[in-house]
Amino acid sequence: MAYLLQFLVGANQILTAGIAITAFSLLLYSLTFNLRDRVARAFAGLLLFVTVVYFCEAVANTASAASVGLWLRVQWLGIAFIPVTYLHFTDALLATVGQPSRGRRRSAIRLLYVLGGGFLLAALVTDILVYDPVIETATVHLKAGPLFSLFMVYFL
Numbered sequence: 080m081a082y083l084l085q086f087l088v089g090a091n092q093i094l095t096a097g098i099a100i101t102a103f104s105l106l107l108y109s110l111t112f113n114l115r116d117r118v119a120r121a122f123a124g125l126l127l128f129v130t131v132v133y134f135c136e137a138v139a140n141t142a143s144a145a146s147v148g149l150w151l152r153v154q155w156l157g158i159a160f161i162p163v164t165y166l167h168f169t170d171a172l173l174a175t176v177g178q179p180s181r182g183r184r185r186s187a188i189r190l191l192y193v194l195g196g197g198f199l200l201a202a203l204v205t206d207i208l209v210y211d212p213v214i215e216t217a218t219v220h221l222k223a224g225p226l227f228s229l230f231m232v233y234f235l
Contacts, residue, residue: 088217092140099133102126118175121168128164132157139219148212151221155202155209162234163191191233198230 106126112119135154139147170184201208208230209221 084217091217092137095133095140096137099130099137102130102133106130117171118168121164121171125161125164125168128157128160130157132161144214147214147219148221151212151219152203152209155199159195159199159202160192163188163195166191194233198233201226 103126106123109119109123109126114120114123132154135150135157139150139154142150166184167188170180170188173184174180198208206224207226208224209227210224211222213220213222
């Protein structure tokens with residue numbers, strides 16, 4: 080059983096690093112396109128935040144116990160903005176195929192970017208969203224704070 084756990088932990092670390100490298104490579108590739116195009120900008124933003132999440136996860140899994148909490152909090156830069164960048168990317172794709180926003184989606188996107196920034200600040204400087212890193216054999220994570228359920232509603 081211990082060998083299986085060690086195998087799964089190693090495989091998880093390899094896949095996490097692989098996803099970070101792939102997302103970063105796709106980000107660099109997408110930056111070679113015309114960034115005046117809304118779809119290209121939204122896709123690049125989405126890839127940037129995915130890269131941040133997986134890079135910080137890979138570093139946190141191998142970091143010292145003293146710095147794990149810092150990396151897990153920095154990871155929230157990506158976590159807080161991924162939902163709204165998905166919506167932004169979807170809006171850009173819909174506008175490209177002939178379903179432009181009549182103001183509602185763009186207003187919602189702006190509001191959700193502000194809300195994501197609020198969640199980021201809450202995760203970085205307070206303990207009301209997440210707190211105290213937990214270091215287990217197979218993973219590291221932060222404990223959920225009192226406002227985490229509100230973040231889950233935002234994420235959904």
